[in-house]
Amino acid sequence: MGEQDQEASSRPAGPLPIQRLHESLINRIAAGEIIHRPASALKELLENSLDAKATSIRVTVKEGGMKLLQIQDNGCGIRKSDLPILAERFTTSKLKSFSDLSRLTTYGFRGEALASMSHVAHMSVVTKTKSDSCAWKAYYSEGVLIAPKAGQTPDPKPCAGNDGTTITIEDMFYNTPTRLSALRGSSEEYARILDVMTKYAVHNPKVSFLCKKAGSPSPELSTSPSSDISHAIRLLYGHAIGKELLNVKVSSSRAGSPSNQPDSPVDGLDDPERWSAEAYCTGANYQAKKTVFLLFINHRLVESSSIKRAIESVYSGVLPKGASPFVYLSIKIDPRSVDVNVHPTKREVIFLNEEVITERISDAIQQKLVGQSHSRVFEYQTLLPGRSTDSNSRKGVKKVRAGDDEGNEEVEGEEEEEEPQKLYSHHKVRTSVHDRTLESMIPVTNPSRSDVGDPSAKAVGLKDITESSCDLNSINGLRQSVRKSMHHDLTEIIKKHTFVGIVDNQRCLSLIQHATKLYLVNHAALAEEMFYQLALMQFGNYRRLKFDPPPPLRTLLKLAVDAETGTERSGLSKNEIVDRISETLLRQRAMLSEYFAMNISPEEEVLSLPHLLKEYTPDLNKLPTFLMRLGPQVQWQSEQECFDTFMRELAYFYSPSPSTFIPSSSSGDTTQEKSATWQTEHVLFQALRKFLIAPKSLLENDVVQVANLPDLYRVFERC
Structure with a gap:
């Protein structure tokens, strides 16, 4: 018989019987609907x-979340009595009856998330409520409690822990190999995780978010609490988007409704069709290759292709073809008008009057764009910083004829013998024979020293700094990471630059020249990275910057804490904050003295600090802020993280950025400002040339090419 005949004979004559699926199979199928990948979990x-x-959420990831996904928060925690049913399906604290769905204001309500995770991964929970004397740890598999080790009971075990909950998901999809093999690489899955966290961090600026890879000394995402969504967008999506943001507010306009925007769409009138929306979107000056669209409906991150298309159609008449905007949109609607129970992962929602609301929002954005159109700016930006290349010095490369109006190109082919090439004017590197700077061209009144503004003044000579010997793996690992992150072209630019002048002292912006290119740099960011590297290089072998008389530690801390805003969110009084930071530093006295030459006396006086560069004196007005930041910003529990974060704070203290809390000088007194300017030009930039190993991260916001001589010639020749 043929193959088809054999298959036909193996089929049953009648219909197959209907059977009830096994509960474990039902649960695993349901888990596949909820948990698609680590980012959805x-x-x-x-x-x-x-x-x-929770006001603080920390996430740790290993291998894109497939090996480890851990989330730690400081929320209200879970009662011990609720732990036995925590991972069962359809167990939730958000609903009691079906009618509760019509007024739902929480994120979760289906009671399937933790259950689904326990069916496709190994899950453990550590939780503590404020009323508990200790934390409780429990392990789950297939929705039920299990014993952590053979011979033990599955009951939750007491353990040490802070208020809140820590959930650890390990070996995701270990029992569903097909789903595991369908996932992308760990780097792409980690990028998806960062994308989810970034969006929630934008919408929840009052919550501190942190995301890092397991074993990494520094996080890839870290935010501090603030009340400004635009600030969060600027921090997380970059300055290019932040400086072009437009704020749009729109709401339902009904008779009797207040004109101001309410925090909740149901404030004031009991109207189920009442709504409000707020958007932060980029104007006509920003263009991206792909639309970035963040949509929150009643604080829930959702997707809506119809709303996205409507907004993109608004921008299609403003931006060039192929260009896309950034849009953050938050819509608040009466919960009675929203059905959130339309997708297992709550990715989509249905709400009343969707077309009308979408049209109103699109019209408001369009009006804002039209109002901004008169101030549209066109920026000229060449390639990112790199080595200066001369097209005439290579064979087989394209050359554009400068005088050809048609823009035709001619290709120089291979030749047997290379003829000497003429060096055109627009490829000549020009610097003043006197090394004149911007300051030397502007008259200076009452300089703080006689050589300020003098074109003949030269940078001071800097002594060599040798790397200290250290056997600690943590320090050697940090030194290795600095070398690995080196950007060779940018390092060469810094080492061989010519200083042009300081553009803006408050924003720490300066101009430097390298070859035929002009760069605008944030010298505070460059200096901070250099001082971090100097601190790492001299670890355990610092000079001491001694104070005479030594200032009281608590007095300095109190100055900074009193000037700090937002301390009330910690739940502590300012005196209690001072006490905690002081106690922390006193506990670490021996370590700080041995490794960092930072001496604090038993009488709580600051005797000395590490002196990173002998010829450079940091702004001591920033000392109170530096000491205050050591308390919350340094990770004292882990050796490598402790050393890394302490040296980062030390580098920030040494950088010439203006003090955030303590004013560096009064507006009428320019003596200190002139002295700082001289030190920046003649000491700091000289040190940058000699010591800085420039990382690639500086190219993102801190080094921008603003002019290139060949391109300027090309522009003028066509005028």
Whole structure:
């Protein structure tokens, strides 16, 4: 018989019987609907933490979340009595009856997220409420409690822990190999995780978010609490988007409704069709290759292709073809008008009057763009900083004829013998024979020293600094990471630059020249990276910057804490904050003295600090802020993180950025400002040439090419 005949004979004559699926199979199928990849699991866990009123959320990831996904929050925690049913399906604290769905204001409500994770991964929970004397740890598999080791009971075990909940998901999809093999690489899965966290961090600026890879000394995402969404967008999506943001507010306009925008769409009138929306979107000056669209409906991250298309159509008449905007949109609607129970992962929602609301929002954005169109700016930007290349010095490369109006190109082919090439004017590197700077061309009144503004003044000579010998793996690892992150072209630019002048002292912007290119640099950011590297290079072998008389530690801390805003969010009084930071530094006295030459007396006086560069004196007005930041910003528990964060704070203290809390000088007194300017030009930039190993991260916001001589010639020749 043929193959088809054999298959036909193997089929049953009648219909197959209907059978009830086994419960474990049902649960695993349901888990596949909820948990598609590590990023979808993280979204569910983030929403649980936000529902628990957490103000700090820390996420640790290993191998893109497939090996480890851990989320730690400081929320209200979980009662011990609720732990046995925590991972069962359809167990939730958000609903009691079906009618509750019509007024739902929480993120989670289906009671399937944790259950789904326990069916496709190994899950453990550590939780503590404020009323508990200790934390409780429990392990789950297939939705039920399990014993952590053979011979032990599955009951939750007491352990040490802070208020809140820590959920650890390990070996995701270990029992569903097909789903595991369908996932992308760990780097792409980690990028998806960062994308989810970034979006929630933008919408929840009052919550501190942190995301890092397991074993990494520094996080890839870190935010501090603030009340400004535009600031969060600028921090997380970059300055290019932040400086072009437009704020749009629109709401339902009904008779009797207040004109101001309410925090909740149901404030004032009991109207189920009442709504309000707020958007932060880029104007006509920003163009991207792909639309970035963040949509939150009643604080829930959702997707809506119809709303996205409507907004993109608004921008299609403003931006060039192929260009796309950035849009953050938050819509608040009466919960009675929203159906959130339309997708297992709550990715989509349905709400009343969707077309009308979308049209109103699109019209408001269009009006804002039209109002901004009169101030549209066109920026000229060449390639990112790199080595100066001369097209005439290579064979087989394209050359554009400068005098050809048609823009035709001619290709120089290979030749047997290379003829000497003429060096055109627009490829000549020009610097003043006197090394004149911007300051030398401007008259200076009452300089703080006689050589300020003098074109003949030269930079001071800097002594060599040798790397200290150290056997600590943590320090050697940090030194190795500095060398690995080196950007060779940018390092060459800094080492061989010619200083042009300081453009803006307050914003720490300066101009430097390298070859035929002019760069605008943030010298505070460059200096901060250099001082971090100097601190790392001299670890354990610092000179001491001694204070005479030594200032009291508590007095300095109190100055900074009193000037700091937002301390009330910590739940502590300012005196209690001072006490805690002081106690922390006193506990670490021996370590600080041995490794960092930072001496604090038993009488709580600051005797000395590490002196990173002998010829450079930091701004001591920033000392109170530096000491205050050591308390919350240094990770004292881990050796490598402790050393890394302490040296980062030390580098920030040494950088010439203006003090945030303590004014560096009065507006009428320019003596200190002139002295700082001289030190920046003649000491700091000289040190940058000699010591800085420039990382690639400086190219993102801190080094921008603003002019290139060949391009300027090309522009003028066509005028």
